[in-house]
Amino acid sequence: MGPEILFVKYAFPCAFILRERGEITKGELFKLEDAALHEKILPRPFLEKIFFRAFRRIQVLAMEMGKDKWDYDVIRAYFVTRHNEIILEGMETYARAPDSLKELCMVHESKIQSIRGDVLVVKYGKKTRPVMGTMIPSPKVGEKVTIHYGYAIERLR
Numbered sequence: 001m002g003p004e005i006l007f008v009k010y011a012f013p014c015a016f017i018l019r020e021r022g023e024i025t026k027g028e029l030f031k032l033e034d035a036a037l038h039e040k041i042l043p044r045p046f047l048e049k050i051f052f053r054a055f056r057r058i059q060v061l062a063m064e065m066g067k068d069k070w071d072y073d074v075i076r077a078y079f080v081t082r083h084n085e086i087i088l089e090g091m092e093t094y095a096r097a098p099d100s101l102k103e104l105c106m107v108h109e110s111k112i113q114s115i116r117g118d119v120l121v122v123k124y125g126k127k128t129r130p131v132m133g134t135m136i137p138s139p140k141v142g143e144k145v146t147i148h149y150g151y152a153i154e155r156l157r
Contacts, residue, residue, distance in 0.1 A: 003072045004041045006154070009135055010079040010107070011051050012036035013149030024050055037134055044070060053092065057082060079107050079153075080146065107148045109156060112141050120145070120152050 015032045018024045024032075028050065035042045048055045055069065058078045062069040065077065084106045087094050094102060110122035112133075120133035122145065133139045136152045144156040 001039065002041065003070050003075045004044065004047065005035075005039045006072060007047060007051075007075050008032060008035045008040075008042060009151075009153050010075075010083075010148055011047070011054060013151050014054075014105075015050070016149075018050065054078070054083075057086065079148065083107055104149055107146055107153070110145055110147050110152075112139055112143050112145060112152075114141060115139060122147055122152065 012032050012035070015024060015029050019026065019029045031042070032050070034040060058069050058074060061078050061082055062071065062074045065071075065074055067074050086092070087097075087102050087106050090097075094105075097105070108124040110124035112120050113123050113128060114121040115133065116130075118132055118134050119130050120136070120139055121128060121130050124147070130150075131147050132151045134151070136143075136145055136155055139145070139152065139155075145152040146154045146156065
């Protein structure tokens with residue numbers, strides 16, 4: 001999986017909020033969804049325009065890591081680590097967000113407890129919740145995945 005696909009998988013769940021704010025069109029939301037679900041590469045300028053807040057932070061992280069902002073490890077580090085730090089520190093729009101939304105927006109490593117169609121019931125820490133499993137090909141009970149918002153994003157090895 002290339003960096004564009006990894007980025008879209010993690011960023012797509014946030015697109016619902018951008019649509020609600022009127023920052024993206026319904027067509028752009030569908031384009032992002034299609035790319036996330038079917039691992040389609042979207043143009044980098046398109047992604048940087050829509051997710052400009054994330055890329056402002058990714059650029060800083062890339063400089064800290066001495067890598068390009070589109071480096072796979074930079075994208076992964078942003079979502080798995082830096083994104084959660086931003087939420088926990090209450091930066092930008094997270095300053096006014098209720099704790100329940102902050103929890104939903106964080107990326108968590110979790111373990112699949114059960115599968116019901118496209119829905120995975122996952123556990124992380126002491127919490128259990130359902131998430132969509134449509135981005136994980138052939139998920140299996142017991143596997144570890146990352147979750148973001150209402151989706152399982154990435155299978156962990």
